[in-house]
Amino acid sequence: MRKWAINRNNLFLLPSLIILIPISLIPFLIIIYFSLLNIYTFNFYNPSWAGLNNFINLVSGPDFWNSLFVSGLYVTVVVGAEVIFGLLLALFFNYNFYGKSVLFVIIMIPVIISQAVVGYMFLIMLSDMFGIVSYILSILNVKISILGERAAALAAMILIDILIWTPYCFLVIYAGLKTVPSAVLEAAKIDGATKYKLFRYVMLPLLLPIITVAVIFRTIDAFKTFDYVYIITGGGPGTATTTLSILIYKYFDSGNIGMSSALSLLVLIMAILLSRLYYSFLVSRRWQTT
Amino acid sequence: MNMMTQRSKRNLIISVVVVLIVGIAIGATLIVLNPSAPAKEKVVMIVMSGPEAEYIKKAAEVFNAEAAQELNVQLEIVELGRDQYFDKVKTALLGRSKEFDIAWLINLDIAQYAKAGVIEPLDGYISDRNSMKYDINEFLPIALEGVKYKGKTYAIPLWISTMFLYYRTDLVSPNEIDEWDKFIETAKRFTKSYNPNSSTDYGTTIFGAPFVTMPMEWYIYLWSYGGEIIKDGLPVFNNPAGLKAANTYYQLVKHGIVPPDWNTYEYPKVLEAIKNGKVAFGIQWDAAYFEIKSALGDKVEIMPPPAAPGGKPAAYTHTWTMVINGASDKKAAAFKVMTWLTLDDKGAQLLGSFGLPIPTRKVLTNPTFKEKAPHWEKMYNQILNYGHSLPVAASFSPIQDRLIFYLSKMLSGELTPQDALNKAAEEAVNIMKEAGEYGA
Amino acid sequence: MADHMKIIYTIIALLISFLFISPILWIGVISVKPTDLIFSEVISLTFFPTIEHYSNVLSSQFVTYLLNSLLVALFNIALVLLISIPAAYAVSRLRVGRKNFMFWLLTLRMTPPIVFSIPIFVIFQLIGLLDNLLSLVLVYSIFNVPLAVWFFTTFINAIPHEVEEAAFIDGCDIYNLWLRILIPIIMPAIVSISILSFIAAWNEYLFALILTITKSRTWTIGSQIFVGTYRVQWGELAAAGIIGVIPPILLLFIIKERLIQGLTLGRLRG
Incomplete structure (x- = not known):
């Protein structure tokens, strides 16, 4: 019986491994190989060895650090805001109101619409001379070039991200909220807990694991944000909105496959370290107790 | 209890079988839905969407109806949007894909x-x-030179492009904007912050978006100051002439005579700014001619871009070309298609009649083409008199991409013009060394 | 709850929804605006709407592209659920792969798509699945399975061990445990993951670009042909975006009652 259990344990992981390993591990090894080469479009089949030069060039130049800062700021703000708004929205959906299921579907629309289309549309909407947003701002007597000023451009990208991805966090957290055992809540109510206390000491601890999942995955996805930022600002003005993923793309676009692979690996390592950090901070303690 | 276990074991087996069957069925349906074996000699051409793609699609219909039988080739056109096109072509060519036989490339990417x-x-x-079956020398020499690399021809030219200075005839006269100093001063006059009575919001525009069109516009500045991009195997765009060109380019942004979100301006926004009377003049591609003309009529005209004081204007020109995928199984058939489209009386004249400037004498001197593209005469003269050719080098595309990066930094004030050019030149040297083209 | 509170909450909910979809509403306005007016009369709402953009979008092969996307997204959900729930169960209850497997999954999610494009392309070329919907179904599991496994693991962790122990004592074997007890409890998670996987597959664009060319082209690629060599067909692009929202929204509307039900089903009563 015991022996069978061990075999069975592996069996459960097997389907995912069979599908994921071939299509991920091989490309991954190729990327590591690319990152050690001077490999461009023109010498793709005849690259020269670079050793760690690509990595050294990255960390010794200003562009990597600038993008790290932009991405760091971007990811921190959007993930923080989206998780908080998502949580509030999920709590709000616990109340009774008319048309809940219809509004639930409507709130999902921003995540469903193609990011590339959203990008082009915001390019018009935020344009100084042709945009509805700029027009509304000018009525309010706010004189600002949304996409032309460094801080404003980055803020605009962050706001768009929050607008698009809050529903995602909402959905994740709402599902978690729905599995909080009702008996626990009722018991707490009977004990005379205030609403705040109920949330802070009963619901939040129960929700923490699922919030952690939301934070980890939104962090990873926010690092990868590309489509609409690239379409709207192209990383500009200057490098004000050049996130790490845009920098990766710019190297790839220049045909410098070696540098873009090296940068991808650096980003990958950082994301994993960050996830482990979140994980040990928020979940591991809890996991041990259950 | 025993019964229960047996039943559930049976259930387990049944469900595993069901899952397997469903899985196989899904796989099989998807494969059947996508039969991958082509029936006969079918040539696939991948094109970037836009008006030219529409012309090619119409030409392909005629080809399949009239020439396909005789040449024993079918032509299929696959269209991709601009943001996807270059990624797809790069991946497929480097991956030695057989998905398409012919692709479009700008000649500098060849x-x-x-x-x-x-x-x-x-x-x-x-x-x-x-x-x-045709004479290759029908093509203009400048177009044929542009598709050669190390003495070999790699592409068939499809159409030739250039940039004009579009200006409002009711607002400015050509001699107010034919030199860079005057160009900037006149632009100030048409910018509201300098002149509240101005009928336009800003004087002019700039291709400020970090996109391939930005360096293309900047080369006009560079050449007009007597600069070069690469000379004798060395990057020389950071010499004094290049610095002058970069400074002038930077002035547009610094003086605020272009829209403040200039960093998002390329073809579409430049077009709308000119068309809607938001700017008095601006450099823009010839492809925008029809749309600008139909919006503004006689109130707009074209002229060559400005020159340095006492100098000669410079014109940017490149050719969109067709290349054959090295991994294709149907190279001979692909070649037949390419020559039919550009050199055959039927095919080339058809494309010409849509207004596509195929760089052959036959098309360019054809009356239907001239009627369709009345600006061609000016365009032809501009290319002939002021046209500069781009360096033919494998390292040039990556160098140009680094120029986009550093010119953006310069325009936004992150780097001084001299620093930006020096940095770009430094990277250009490394790329050229890697390509074995440094000092060659 | 008092009725007037319900009305107040409804008003708040309407305001929130409006905030979220106002940009999409404006995209809707652009999609029916005559091309000439999109830039010349930016804020005008008094134009005569045109369906020209929509008919242009639908006259291409757009419907086929939508169908392809739909197939890929649905089969992807099936695949993701089939392989993630067992894996999550193993991680949570059988204590395998807690660290390595779980963090390996995160690296998958993190894979920088553009750099992966050439290797992925070469692999699918080798196994002969280029321009085949199956390749997309497989590739999309790279980023959908990690989220699903993490998500399900969290949910299964939250189930008290007593639930299973009680079931085992009742003579329930592992298979029945799953079908009768675990799956119903994690139903909210299954619903959410289905929606999220669907959305991710529906909107994916880089792998769809790399791995398809004509026959299995998805709608995200199809919608981008309105961004031309230089020119952008703004109205058509907006219309394509709006059309692309309709199938998933319709789907959600059809199952909306079950959706809310599914999301509330799992509440443990113990």
Whole structure:
């Protein structure tokens, strides 16, 4: 019986491994190989060895650090805001109101619409001379070039991200909220807990694991944000909105496959370290107790 | 209890079988839905969407109806949006994909793919009487030169492009904007912050978006000051002439005579700014001619871009070309299609009649083409008198991409013009060394 | 709850929804605006709407592209659920792969798509699945399975061990445990993951670009042909975006009652 259990344990992981390993591990090894080469479009089949030069060039130049800062700021703000708004929205959906299921579907629309289309549309909407947003701002007597000023451009990208991805966090957290055992809540109510206390000491601890999942995955996805930022600002003005993923793309676009692979690996390592950090901070303690 | 376990074991087996069957069924349906074996000699051409793609699609219909039988080739056009096109072509060519046989490339991109060995040299087909029924020298020499790399021809030119200075005839006269100093001063006059009575919001525009069109516009500045991009195997765009060009380019942004979100301006926004009377003049591609003309009529005219004081204007020009995928199984058939489209009386004249400037004498002097493209005469003269050719080098495309990066930094004030050019030149040297083109 | 509170909450909910979809509403306005007016009369709402953009979008092969996307997204959900729930169960209850497997999954999610494009392309070329919907179904599991496994693991962790122990004592074997007890409890998670996987597959664009060319082209690629060599067909692009929202929204509307039900089903009563 015991022996069978061990075999069975592996069996459960097997389907995912069979599908994921071939299509991920091989490309991954190729990327590591690319990152050690001077490999461009023109010498793709005849690259020269670079050793760690690509990595050294990255960390010794200003562009990597600038993008790290932009991405760091971007990811921190959007993930923080989206998780908080998502949580509030999920709590709000616990109340009774008319048309809940219809509004639930409507709130999902921003995540469903193609990011590339959203990008082009915001390019018009935020344009100084042709945009509805700029027009509304000018009525309010706010004189600002949304996409032309460094801080404003980055803020605009962050706001768009929050607008698009809050529903995602909402959905994740709402599902978690729905599995909080009702008996626990009722018991707490009977004990005379205030609403705040109920949330802070009963619901939040129960929700923490699922919030952690939301934070980890939104962090990873926010690092990868590309489509609409690239379409709207192209990383500009200057490098004000050049996130790490845009920098990766710019190297790839220049045909410098070696540098873009090296940068991808650096980003990958950082994301994993960050996830482990979140994980040990928020979940591991809890996991041990259950 | 025993019963229960047995039943659930049976259930387990049944469900595993069901899952397997469903899985196989899904796989099989998807494969059947996508039969991958082509029936006969079908040539696939991948194109970037836009008006030219529409012309090619119409030409393909005619080809399939009239020439396909005789040549024993079917032509299929696959269209991709601009943001996707370059990624797709790069991945597929480097991955030695057989998905398409013909692709469109700007002539300056040919060298890097030729050096990588993933596109087919065409000399063998051109000299072979069986495959080449036309005279290759029908093409203008400048167009033919642009598709050669290390003495070999890699592409067939499809159409030629240039940029004009579009200006409002009711607002400015050509002699107010024919030199850079005057250009900037006149632009100030048409900018509301300098002149509240101005009928336009800003004087002019700039291709400020970090996109391939930005350096193309900047080369006009560079050449007009007597600068060069690469000379004798060395990057020289950071010499004094280049610095002047960069400074002038930077002035547009610094003086605020272009829209403040200039960093998002390329073709579409420049077009709308000119069309809607938001600016008094601006450099823009010839492809925008019809749309601007139909919006503004006689109130707009074209002229060559400004010159340095006492100097000669410079014109940017490149050619969109067709190349054969090196991994294709149908190279000979692909070659037939390409020559039919550009050199055959039927095919070329058809494309010409849509207004597509195929750089052959036959098309450009054809009355239907001239009627369709009345600006061609000016365009032709501009290219002939002021046109500069781009360096033919495998390292050029990556260098140009680094120029986009550093020019953006310069325009936004992150780097001084001199620093930006020096940095770009430094990277250019490394790329050229890697390509074995440094000092060559 | 008092009725007037319900009305106040409804008003708040309407305001929130409006905030979220106002940009999409404006995209809707652009999609029916005559091309000439999109830039010349930016804020005008008094134009005569045109369906020209929509008919242009639908006259291409757009419907086929939508169908392809739909197939890929649905089969992807099936695949993701089939392989993630067992894996999550193993991680949570059988204590395998807690660290390595779980963090390996995160690296998958993190894979920088553009750099992966050439290797992925070469692999699918080798196994002969280029321009085949199956390749997309497989590739999309790279980023959908990690989220699903993490998500399900969290949910299964939250189930008290007593639930299973009680079931085992009742003579329930592992298979029945799953079908009768675990799956119903994690139903909210299954619903959410289905929606999220669907959305991710529906909107994916880089792998769809790399791995398809004509026959299995998805709608995200199809919608981008309105961004031309230089020119952008703004009205058509907006219309394509709006059309692309309709199938998933319709789907959600059809199952909306079950959706809310599914999301509330799992509440443990113990």
